[in-house]
Amino acid sequence: MSRGPVYLSRHEYKKVQPEDKAKESMHHDGSMAKYMEHKNRKLGEQFAQQAADAAALGPSLQGQEAKLFAGISIHVNGFTTPSHQELKQLMAIHGGNFENYYSRSRVTHIVCSNLPDAKVKQYDRERNPTPVVRPEWVVDSLKAGAVLPIHDYVLWQLREAPGQRSIKAFAEPSPHKSAPSLTASAPAPLEPPPSGPQLQALSRESTPSNALSDSDADELQAADEARVWDADGEWEASDYRPRASDQLNLAKATGSAAEPIAARHDPDARPLTSHAASASDREAQRIAAAARAACDVLKGAPRSSADDPNFMETFFKSSRLHFIGTWKARIEALHATMAVSAPVPQQAMPSVHAESGQRSLFMGSTASRAAERSIIHLDMDCFFASVAALGNPAFEGKPLAVCHSSSAQGTGEVSSANYEARKYGLKAGMFIAEAKRRCPALIVMPYEFDKYEAVSEAVYKILLKYTACVQPISCDEAFLDVTGLGDPEQVAASMRADIQASTGCTASAGIGPNMLVARMATKRGKPNGQFRIPSSAAGDYLNDMEVSDLPGVGWSMARKLESIGIAHVRDVKQRSKAVLQRELGTKSGSMLWNFAHGRDDRPVDPPKARKSVGAEVNWGIRFGSDADSDKFLDELAGEVAARMAAAGVRGRSITLKLKRRKAGAPEPIKFMGHGVCDNLSRSVTLSRFTSAAADLAAEGKAMLRALRVPAQQIRGVGLAVTKLDTDAASLSAKPAGPVPKAAPPPSAYTPADDRGWQEFVTAASPLGKTTGSPVGSDDEAPSLHLDLRIDSDAAGEDDDDGWMHADLTDGWHRQAGDDLGDQDSDQAGDAVDKASEESSQPPVLDPEEQARLAALKGKQPMLEDASDPAAQPPPQAQPLTSVDASVLDALPLAMKRELERAYGVQDLHSPPAKRKRGGGRGTLSRPHKQTTLSSRTTSAAPQQLPAVPALQQPRMHAR
């Protein structure tokens, strides 16, 4: 019998200290500056609407307005009005750029409302300081329709005496430094240093000749920027220079699978020495403490979603996972522009021709005609920690980690630990308490996202000097296909030398015949080294590796494999591919088998277009009421809309993700954490593309109701948009909702009177009542539109939530792909045009349809703004008049289901038998900070629990 994957089940609640439960009573201090909040909110809505309107206009109408801020790139610092989110959206819509993380090279204007905020970050440089302006500059420019001179809006000229920069608290050379040779005498450098001539020379020498082009000078200049930055004050005090010994190490660290492995670096070989607190330790700790203090300036006490009006912005600004998670979206632009000028290998994209491109060449023949590829995988060593060490020679040789918290009781997570610290077993994701327990002498440095961004950019600029065939993996990691560029080991060594010279951080590299092998080789090369595995050695090399060393094999799959007696790669090889596929699923089994045999056909590809845009927060989420969660969802919708605007995409499908406190779950272990939760999601597919915050919010809130999770139990919220208009596949998806098309309506829906209107009420639901207005036009080709308002309150106020607009003219659902091409003229037209880059096909618009649309619009102003039906109830919707059960009964079954599933309307149909999913099949629960342990049965069902009071103290689960 073929079985799908089986997830083992294990109950793994974390033990909770009972005494913590005593902290449960906490006072609620509800009222804030409500007036200001309201005022700001109004303003925000105004801008959001403006943004939505502009976005709805589509490419056609974005003419001169869209270009208003062309060439302007802002970075927002601190609290502003309009909010940073609104500013982001405005910039996106009007042709400007928005940087979440400050970069001197990319940001033209810093937007900031008040002086303290500006002072916290120090953007000054001796020459050419980035202007700091008030947000009114943006607003007024918009009003004026032109970019106004900044003169009247300059907040602060940022002129300060050299050497007085406040940010350098941590990096400032201390007067009693033990290693004065490197930094103590460095005056705050005001001029770019002579940019390490010896290293430049090395870089040039080892740069493949075809990398030298007319743009070479620019590239070098660009790569040098990282160095200029630190010399120039933005980074402060980084007079670090790679020393000769570093370069020598580089050669020494270069190994190969053909050499005796014993000679390789072995982190475990060195005995752990317990650190007595030496003077230099204390000095390092002092510096780190000062650095942490310096970046705490703008923070007060941490507050949850319940009591911090600025919660979301603060969260995203501080979240490391947000930083690395959004990095790819940020690098896309750079990659696109830089790859153009990057050297393109003779064989177009070298990776394509080899194993994967033409199957016929490869299949069945070991003597493949295609030359073996040379793939490099390059990854920065303990990236965040390395950056933290820049300009801090006092940290050298000491265990160092990056983390928000430095408390020995803290539940903050270690982001990156240097190799010294790893000797103590420190790992990314480990709680700081555990890290300090293992390594009491640990130095903890704060995050410096701007620097990571800058180093990352410098690294990519270097990589792109060598070849355009670069596949970004993350802010510190990429694959390159260097086939035909000469000895790949030399190429890798050269790139690493360039990187170290330019950024002061070290990188490691792996070289192999494909991405898998190259990646495995990198592990062996780290830190600050490289390693090559020729294809002839790949099989043997992999044999001894644990399965979990293979990419794609994480904790869960490793457990599954373990349970069937597979621990090492060689064990995998003893199974047939078919067996693995049966145990793990078709794709996963196949991939595992291929990887175990060292096979990997994936070409090194430039980044592909995103298929979704989303945002979520699963930390600090505590709501007292539905109003709270709705408000949060509004803000989250604004965030997603802003990201969509920045990316220039719209989408058809909206997904809401929730974390719900699991019944009986103990208090979260992590401060403000989500604790043990059920994960729920709901999605809805619209008939049109949208990127309007109002749409996302309305649909999101409707789904929130449908999921029926009491606000007090929500521990995480996410909103994502898929079926993007950049993806042709979005068109073939099932249409739902308004799809104007002439066809006879189901007879049951024929308008009963002259008006063509009919109103009715559905059965009562726990959500309140549901009113509906079937809308028919009177012409000879009648259509049927149904507008449903789902009131969340029984009082039936005219709030704007819960509107659904559906076109029943042609039935509810339609077979996918039947004749979408001409059905979906308006929105499909957009997408097709986008996809095929002006295919010169004007949207096919049936004149009859157009007329009918116009007629409808006349009756129903709501339809005028096609982008936003969810936000505006049709004026004709009267207070309910009658219940017409027969109408309800006659609704298509699929629609009833959809109403229930996505909008929470009950009692429309008898629900199908409960899904019994994979009986006995459960989820494997990770031992550490993991949330799920449900067997997969009806996890989305309403959870009947006693009402839970609002949680005011973040750490506690109320009960």
Add this chain to the structure above:
DNA sequence: ATCCTCCCCTAC
């Protein structure tokens, strides 16, 4: 069969 939704898993 194939599509679609709702998950889970993985990586950084």
Add this chain to the structure above:
DNA sequence: TAAGGTAGGGGAGGAT
């Protein structure tokens, strides 16, 4: 104190 995001791959099982 502390900021547990993001996107994609993929599987199960119901709907069509």
